[in-house]
Amino acid sequence: MRLKDKIAIITGAGRGIGAAIAEAFVREGATVFIAERDVTTGSATAARLGDRAHFVETDVTDQKSVDAMLAIVLLRSGRIDTLVNNAGINVFHDPLETSDAEWQRCMAVDLEGVWRMCRAVLPSMLEGTGGSVVNIASSHSSTIIPGTFPYPVAKHGLLGLTRALGIEYAARNIRVNAIAPGYIETDLAVEYWNGFADPAAERQRTYDLHPPKRIGKPEEVAMTAVFLASDEAPFINATSIAIDGGRSVLYHE
Numbered sequence: 265m266r267l268k269d270k271i272a273i274i275t276g277a278g279r280g281i282g283a284a285i286a287e288a289f290v291r292e293g294a295t296v297f298i299a300e301r302d303v304t305t306g307s308a309t310a311a312r313l314g315d316r317a318h319f320v321e322t323d324v325t326d327q328k329s330v331d332a333m334l335a336i337v338l339l340r341s342g343r344i345d346t347l348v349n350n351a352g353i354n355v356f357h358d359p360l361e362t363s364d365a366e367w368q369r370c371m372a373v374d375l376e377g378v379w380r381m382c383r384a385v386l387p388s389m390l391e392g393t394g395g396s397v398v399n400i401a402s403s404h405s406s407t408i409i410p411g412t413f414p415y416p417v418a419k420h421g422l423l424g425l426t427r428a429l430g431i432e433y434a435a436r437n438i439r440v441n442a443i444a445p446g447y448i449e450t451d452l453a454v455e456y457w458n459g460f461a462d463p464a465a466e467r468q469r470t471y472d473l474h475p476p477k478r479i480g481k482p483e484e485v486a487m488t489a490v491f492l493a494s495d496e497a498p499f500i501n502a503t504s505i506a507i508d509g510g511r512s513v514l515y516h517e
């Protein structure tokens with residue numbers, strides 16, 4: 265019960281990494297609000313996790329939707345201890361082939377959506393006793409894989425946002441950190457492999473890129489989110505923890 269009685273909002277928690285984080289948080293004693301735009305997955309995940317999980321339909325790109333979600337959470341729980349900004353989308357292109365609409369869609373969810381959520385939640389953390397914000401960044405926050413534009417631009421920005429907010433509110437007992445997963449086996453990864461002529465071969469190629477010869481599991485990201493949200497990380501602030509099996513430090517000849 266490392267998160268006993270904590271109140272958490274987790275965006276995009278209907279499936280994938282966010283759902284694993286919600287599950288781990290509930291297991292550790294938290295009450296979670298699943299702020300997800302997909303009604304089907306959001307309500308199914310909340311139902312699966314039981315009484316301490318609540319689905320609140322939320323689109324992080326829409327201010328009215330975020331405001332309405334916040335009002336519901338505060339009405340039901342009175343405070344917020346943890347915000348996990350997990351909602352994200354892949355937009356992968358050659359830079360010059362990226363349309364304005366694709367650029368905007370990527371920034372709206374992966375960067376501005378996180379800021380929109382922080383801006384909504386931070387005042388209640390500041391009024392209370394503080395809190396922990398956990399942003400789900402990516403290996404793309406510090407490295408570039410050609411052909412994945414503009415996703416890494418947004419994810420680099422997310423690291424900047426994490427550091428800026430972490431410093432601004434550190435003296436008010438608010439910690440803002442990021443988790444930078446490498447490849448994690450979720451529907452998002454499967455959808456990416458399915459874009460290749462031979463998805464199975466691409467999957468194997470991805471496994472082989474990683475020192476442990478496998479990719480990560482959503483639960484492995486969730487364990488670190490629990491740690492950062494808990495009282496076990498009181499002096500960890502404005503930083504990022506990589507979860508990539510060591511791939512980011514592997515030297516490529």
Ligand SMILES: NC(=O)c1ccc[n+]([C@@H]2O[C@H](COP(=O)([O-])OP(=O)(O)OC[C@H]3O[C@@H](n4cnc5c(N)ncnc54)[C@H](O)[C@@H]3O)[C@@H](O)[C@H]2O)c1
Nearest residue numbers: 276279280281301323324350351352402445447448450452
């Ligand atoms: N899977 C990976 O390999 C990987 C690696 C590094 C980082 N990440 C990051 O982890 C996070 C979760 O990824 P995932 O693999 O679980 O993806 P996913 O597609 O399985 O889940 C993302 C969830 O976010 C929700 N979402 C999307 N836009 C939203 C919006 N505007 N408002 C609210 N919810 C919205 C989706 O409905 C979905 O449920 C993302 O930020 C992603 O960039 C994933």
